Amino acid sequence: MVHIAAVSHYLRCKLRLAGQSKMADSPRGKGKLVADRRYPKRKSAPASKAKAAPKKRKAAKKPVKGGNVVTRGIRGLFRWIFRVIWLVTSRVTAVGLIILGLAVAYFYAQLPEAKAFVDGRAQGSVTMYDRNGQVFAWRGDQFGGAVTADSVSPHLKNAVIATEDKRFYWHLGISPRGIASAVRINLREGRGPLQGHGGSTITQQTAKLLCLGVEYDPAIWETEAEYVADCRRSSLARKAKEAIYSMAMEVKYTKDEILSIYLNRAYMGAGAYGAEAASQRYFSKPASALNASEAAILAGLLTAPSTLAPTSNLERSRNRAEVVLGLMEDQGYLTATEADAARANPAVLSDAAERLRGGYFADWVMDTLPPFADVSSRQDIAIQTTLDPRLQRAAEQAMTEIFSTKVREGSKAQAAIVVMSADGAVRAMVGGRQINVSGVFNRATQAKRQTGSAFKPFVYATALELGYSPYDTVIDESYCLFANGRNEWCPKNYTNRYEGKVTLVYALKHSLNIPAVKISESVGRDLVRRVAGDFGINSDLIDTPSLALGASEASLLEMTGAYAGILNGGSSVRPYGVRELRIKGDDEAMIGQRGGIGERVINETAAKQLVFMMEKVVSEGTGQRAKLPDRQAAGKTGTTQAARDAWFVGFTADYVAGVWMGYDDNTPLTGVTGGGLPAEIWRETMVRVHEGVPPKPLPMIVPEPPRVVETQPAPQPAPRQQQQPRRQDPVEGFVEQLLRDIFGN
Structure with missing residues (x-):
């Protein structure tokens, strides 16, 4: 211690x-x-580090805020979940990008050079020229030639981008923003997400036009219409494939090459495929020469080419163009001054586009073409036709005039007009009350209707050919006969009166039924049928007594052609509309004139006498409402049973015209006969047709009327004295009997 x-x-x-x-x-x-210190002092760290060390240790030991065990556990769980999601998403995304890259590479390898996609027509085109050499109709797929994004007017290029895809030069083929916006609009408007607005870029639209590289195969699709419908269908799988194909195009082609394909393949209405065809179709100028207002018209067509085509509704097309001009101004392609100038000077259709007439005629011509010259041949065809635009306009104006002034409002009655030359060259055709239409029912060529009394000239033509005179007589009286040897048939006149003894010319001009039947039965129905058939009535002609009264059916074109045979002196006529057909670029015509004057049917004298009789129909008979103010005219009225059909067919020295009127469903007409509205339509047509044409006399022979000779009673012969019979020599009798046995009585 x-x-x-x-x-x-x-x-x-x-x-x-x-x-x-x-x-x-x-x-x-x-x-x-x-x-x-007992032990050596260790080497100390710098003062700054020595001071920082305790702070780090102090921070590491600092407790977590709010840190109880449960909270720390929940946070750790979420961190783990997010880590798993990130790992899965990143790997799935990587796999998806690899698959997408392979798909894009696959389509990339399948894509040809851009120029292979320029002409996307499914069939050839037909361009029709009138008798003056001017274009008046197009059929099939028109393709004016290849253009590029650099060769077209800058206004057109800018208008298309401003309207269809303003971010075209910035995206990679698809626009997520555009797709999302389209889906939102579709859902807001009550449609499905993929119905209506598509949000497609120009690249996607081009991919759709290319059918994603799938070509038409008859083994898969029965018709090209089914093929096109399949290419246009919308589904999630289809949209995904379209997006991949679009990205492959973006890799394979430049932006301008994609835009060039689009400008060449897009449908722009009126049968025009591509900017060049549309520019020529509507404005008769190349796509490189379009101004801002014209370019806006074409760009506006891309949303609804058939509805917005300026040839269908110019005002509606101009309204859409104003929207396009506004987009171009908003996106800086036009200044405010330029946009205002374009609005103040809207696009005007060319004369060729304004001349869009003869739709019924063009449809008829197309129906007469052989298969090797049709649009299905995929050739570009040029046809020189017989259509006269002045006469076509005259017929259309006449139709409009009568129906607007003489037909009650709301009537469903229809009418048709055909005008032709004496050789059968069709100059005008209107197949219904609607004009400037095509692809509709053509009553001038497709409707087969009973002809009524318009058939009677062929009965009298047969009689005149057999030597009858216009002044020969027939008794108009009560008359009955057995039809087909069984049923008694008693024809009646329209007036229910009998005229007694009448001449042939009187019977025709007053359209008496009983004399016509008597003449037909006298000359023989077989001959009447042959004469009518030889004149061009190709429809089946019945073999009953009612043949003479027009109980058989025929088309207006057939009847007009048959009357042309009467005008030209008695020779048959085959109506025609094609003068020459050639493949574009070839010097040699494939087809020449397809019709004209044929063989003689009746002699010229008989034909000219018949013209005389038919002139009396117009000047003195049932057709007086067709009388022309400055020239002779001849024709015949026709009204069928119960007035289901009304006809007037006639001619001057220059032209033949036929008019039919009736209902499509055979409803009887009210208060209409062939001598009424049809005769007035005929007159209105022919007055316009002959404007500026010098009057000529009809080619007719006026026969001398029969001479009435007063005769004295014939002197009675003096009674013969009865002679005693002469005794016959036996030898003489034997020789006489022998000669009778050898030579007969």
Whole structure:
């Protein structure tokens, strides 16, 4: 214990002395109070690090805020979930990008050079020229020639981009923003997400026009219409494939090449495929020469080419063009001044586009073409036709005039007009009340209707050919006969009166039925049928007594052609509309004139006498409402049973015209006969047709009327004296009997 106490005392003294020594060394003079280290001092870190170390240790030991065990566990769980999602998403995305890249590479390898996609027509085109050499109709797929994004008017290029895809030069083929906007609009308007607005870029639209590289195969699709419908269908799978194909196009082609394909393949209405065809179709100028207002018209067509085509509704097309001009101004393609100037000077259709007439005629011509010259042949065809635009306009104006002034409002009655030359060249055709239409029912060529009394000229033509005179007589009286040997048939006149003994010319001009039947039965129905058939009535002609009264059916074109045969002197006529057909670029015509005057049916004298009789129909008979103010005309009225059909067919020295009127469903006409509205339509047509044409006399022979000769009673012969019979010599009798046996009585 003594030792311990001594040691403790010693240490306390040491510490006191050390403190005094330190204090003595300090500024205050105090000495050191601690003992010297027994072990060497370690190398110390810099002062800054030495001070920072304790802070780090202090931060590491700082407890987590709000940190209880449950909270820390939930947070750890979420971190783990997010880590798993990230790992899965990143790997799935990587796999998806690899698959997408392979798909894009596959389509990329399938794509040909851009120029292979320029002409996308499914069939050839037909361009029709009138008799003056001017274009009046197009059929099939028109393609004006290849253009590029650089060769078309800058206004057209800018209008298409502004309207269809303003971010065209910035995206990679698809526009997520555009798709999202389209889906939102579709859902807001109550449609499905993929119905209506598609949000497609120009690249996607081009991919759709290319049918995603799938070509037409007859083994898969029965018709090209089914193929096109399949190419246009919308589904998620189809949209995905379209997007991949679009990205492949973006890799394969430049932006301008994609735009060039689009400008060449897009349908722009009126049968025009591509900018060049549309520019020529509507404005008769190349696509490189379009101004801003014309370019806006074409760009506006892309949303609804058939509805917005300027040839269908110019006002509606101009309204759409104003929207396009506004988009071009908003996106900086036009200044405000330029846009206002374009609005103030809207696009005007060319004369060729304004001349869009003869739709019924063009449809008829197309129906007469052989298969090797049709649009399905995929050839570009040019046809020189017989259509006269002035006469076509005259027929259309006449139709409009009568139906607007003489037909009650709301009537569903229809009418048709055909005008032709004496050789059968069709100059005008209107197949219904609607004009400037095509692809509709053509009543001039497709409707087969009973002809009524318009058939009677062929009965009298047969009689005149057999030597009858216009002044020969027939008894108009009650008359009955057995039809087909079984049923008794008693024809009646329209007036229900009998005229007694009448001449043939009188019977025709007053359209008496009984004399016509009597003449037909007298000359033979077989001959009447042959004459009518030879004149061009190709429809089946019934073999009953009612044949003479027009119980058989025929088309207006057939009837008009048959009357042309009467005008030209009695020769048959085959109506025609094609003068020449050639493949564009070829010098040699494939087809020449397809019709004209044929063989003689009746002699010229008989034909000219018949013209005389038919002239009396117009000047004195049932057709007086067709009388022309400055020239002779001849024709015949026709009204069928119950007035289901009304006809007037006639001619001047220059032209033949036929008019039919009736209902498509055979409803009887009210208060209409062939001598009424049809005759008036005929007159209105022919007055316009003959404007500026010098009058000529009809080619007719006026027969001398029969002479009435007063005859004296013939003197009675004196009675013969009865002679005694002469005794016959036996030898003479034997010789006489022998001669009778050899030569007969």
